[in-house]
Amino acid sequence: RVYYLLHKPRGFITTASDPEGRPTVLDLLQGVRERIFPVGRLDWNSEGLLLLTNDGDLAYRLTHPANHVPKTYRVKVKGLVGPAALEAVRRGLFLDGRRSLPAEIRRISAQSNSWLEVTLYEGQKNQIRRTFERLGHPVLKLRRIAIGPLTDRTLRPGEFRGLTEEEVRRLKEPR
Numbered sequence: 001r002v003y004y005l006l007h008k009p010r011g012f013i014t015t016a017s018d019p020e021g022r023p024t025v026l027d028l029l030q031g032v033r034e035r036i037f038p039v040g041r042l043d044w045n046s047e048g049l050l051l052l053t054n055d056g057d058l059a060y061r062l063t064h065p066a067n068h069v070p071k072t073y074r075v076k077v078k079g080l081v082g083p084a085a086l087e088a089v090r091r092g093l094f095l096d097g098r099r100s101l102p103a104e105i106r107r108i109s110a111q112s113n114s115w116l117e118v119t120l121y122e123g124q125k126n127q128i129r130r131t132f133e134r135l136g137h138p139v140l141k142l143r144r145i146a147i148g149p150l151t152d153r154t155l156r157p158g159e160f161r162g163l164t165e166e167e168v169r170r171l172k173e174p175r
Helices: 056-063 083-091 127-134 165-172
Strands: 003-008 037-039 047-053 071-078 104-110 113-120 139-147 160-162
Touching: 003 165, 037 056, 047 056, 056 165, 071 127, 083 104, 113 127, 113 139, 127 139
Parallel strands: 047 139
Antiparallel strands: 003 047, 003 160, 037 047, 071 113, 071 139, 104 113
16 A cells, blocks of 8 residues: 655646546646545645555545544635634534534734644535635635644655555554
8 A cells, every 4th residue: 555645736636547637636646656535625726735545445534524534724814814713714604505524713913814734524515615705704724734643744746655654554543
């Protein structure tokens, strides 16, 4: 089994191949010979950490909603996010007819726009973008900075590295 951590840049699709010919995250993993796949998704306009592997059991564990694996994002949104909006995210709000799980959120800075750190415990499609759009604060930038225990501030967009045995062990630990 192999495990890679990629800093996905904006402008790449999170899939193994694309019928429209757009660049995929696998295009960035030059030299990797094994057949691997992305675990979860980051949309075209988002960047940040993405795990790629050929370990289907681990991928299932990390993406199944019942496991509540935390994923942390640094988010820049339009405008000043007030206490009521922060509390709505903490409580969870209705998206597509169902309430999202409560999330952790903290304001990092706020001037004309707000920088936030958001930790989700589920992975609804475009959840952060849809949440802040609904609250009147469209997302301007979105970067995933952690997947469970995995972080890496040294990876630049487009760079990847193999996981250490310790990182793989920590990902496989029951929560």
